[in-house]
Amino acid sequence: MLKSVLQLDRSLFYYINNRWSNDVFDAFMPFIRNQYFWVPLYLFLLAFVFTNFRTKALWWVLFFLATFALTDLISASVIKTLVERPRPCADPIASETVRMLIPCSYSYSFVSSHATNHFGMAMFMFMSMKQFSKRWIWLVFGWALIISFAQIYVGAHFPVDVLGGSLLGMLIGHRTAIVFNKQFGGLQVN
Numbered sequence: 001m002l003k004s005v006l007q008l009d010r011s012l013f014y015y016i017n018n019r020w021s022n023d024v025f026d027a028f029m030p031f032i033r034n035q036y037f038w039v040p041l042y043l044f045l046l047a048f049v050f051t052n053f054r055t056k057a058l059w060w061v062l063f064f065l066a067t068f069a070l071t072d073l074i075s076a077s078v079i080k081t082l083v084e085r086p087r088p089c090a091d092p093i094a095s096e097t098v099r100m101l102i103p104c105s106y107s108y109s110f111v112s113s114h115a116t117n118h119f120g121m122a123m124f125m126f127m128s129m130k131q132f133s134k135r136w137i138w139l140v141f142g143w144a145l146i147i148s149f150a151q152i153y154v155g156a157h158f159p160v161d162v163l164g165g166s167l168l169g170m171l172i173g174h175r176t177a178i179v180f181n182k183q184f185g186g187l188q189v190n
Contacts, residue, residue, distance in 0.1 A: 009160040010094050016152045016159070017088070017099050025153055030101050032150040033114060041143070053187045060187060063180040064124060071120035071172050075113040075165060085110035088155050101154040112157045115165030116172070118144035123173030128180050129187050144169075 031037045050057045088094040089104035122144040126137055148166060151157040157165075180186070 005160065009158045010091075012159045013088060013094060013152060014097055016149075017155055018097060020153070021099060026101060029150040029153045033102075033147055033154060033156070049187070056184050056187055059184055060128060060180065063128070063176055064121065067120050067124040067173050067176040068117055070176065071116045071169050072113055074172065075111050075116035075168060076107075079111050079164075079168070080108035080113075083110045084108050085158075085161070088158060091158075094158070098155045102156060105156065109157055110161045110164055111168055112148065112151050112161040112165035114151050115144070115148040115157075115162045116169040118147045119166040119169030120173035120176075121169075123170040124177045124180075125173075127174060127177030127186075131187065 046061065049060055053060060085108055086092075087105060087107070087109040088098045089100055090106055091098075119141075122140045125140050144166070148162045151162055152159055
């Protein structure tokens with residue numbers, strides 16, 4: 001069964017990485033996955049939180065950063081070293097056809113830390129800002145989804161790496177949000 005899943009994973013990777021290729025995505029997707037591209041969003045988020053939630057803002061930011069630290073630590077330092085799955089550029093089968101739009105990283109592939117981090121932060125935001133997140137859920141999870149999709153498109157990860165990272169990130173974000181909400185009652189406008 002694992003062999004069938006990996007074969008399907010490689011096929012889906014080939015379809016996204018090669019068949020969906022176009023000049024617009026080729027130019028745009030490498031930027032989407034770059035953390036510096038999102039600095040204005042992070043600054044807006046900080047300003048929004050400190051402006052609207054003064055009394056809990058610092059705690060929220062600390063929990064948000066803790067969510068990021070946990071997702072990154074667990075994905076990069078624990079799971080990747082346990083699974084040791086090669087990236088598409090180092091995979092004996094996929095490397096023959098992969099289109100690399102970024103330099104090949106020879107670190108391990110499963111799970112995608114980009115997906116884990118961003119879905120973790122998205123879930124934390126959704127659950128800790130329920131007053132606002134129902135209206136903006138598509139934006140928060142769309143942000144994580146487009147970054148994760150870019151990982152496949154640029155050739156950095158297989159779809160299963162992204163799916164696994166997304167699920168792991170949502171689990172971690174869910175848990176940190178539960179702790180934050182229990183301690184601080186979630187964010188409410190002051």
